[in-house]
Structure formats: structure tokens, C-alpha cells
Amino acid sequence: SHEPIQITGKRANAVLVSEEDWRAIQETIYLLSIPGMRESIRKxxxxxxxxxxxxLKW
Structure with a gap:
């Protein structure tokens, strides 16, 4: 399942996500850190x- 699990502690809380979801989050953050990438994706x-x-012009 892709449902995150909330972990509640005495001093702090946390969220547990699957490795697949975590990698997708990291990739999204990386792509959106590239100037102009968000606009390019929308276009x-x-x-x-x-x-x-x-x-392709490779």
C-alpha cells in the first residue's frame, strides 16, 4: 500500500513511507529544484x- 504510516512518539512524531514513494518524493524535489523545470513540465x-x-537532437 502507498498509505503513509504516522508514528507518534513522546518527543516527536514521524511518518513512514514506502521506499518507492520516498524515491518518487526525492525525484520530484530534485526536478523542481532545476530552474525552469516546473514551467517546462507544465508546458x-x-x-x-x-x-x-x-x-531527438542528442
């Missing part, structure tokens, strides 16, 4: 799939 999500083809 790409609005682009029709038909326009996404073509050769």
Missing part, C-alpha cells in the same frame, strides 16, 4: 501527443 503537459514525435 509539456499541455502539448498534444501528436506534436511530441520527431527525432
Amino acid at each position: 509539456g503537459m499541455k502539448e498534444p501527443v501528436e506534436k511530441c514525435g520527431g527525432k
Whole structure:
């Protein structure tokens, strides 16, 4: 399950998440730390799939 588990302690609380979820969180934080990446993702999500083809310029 992808449900986080809340752990309540006497001095502090914590949240336990799956390794898969933790890696996804880390990747999201990394991508959003790159200047302009958020805008690029938003622009790409609005682009029709038909326009996404073509050769890559690698």
C-alpha cells in the first residue's frame, strides 16, 4: 500500500513511507529544484501527443 504510516512518539512524531514513494518524493524535489523545470513540465503537459514525435537532437 502507498498509505503513509504516522508514528507518534513522546518527543516527536514521524511518518513512514514506502521506499518507492520516498524515491518518487526525492525525484520530484530534485526536478523542481532545476530552474525552469516546473514551467517546462507544465508546458509539456499541455502539448498534444501528436506534436511530441520527431527525432531527438542528442
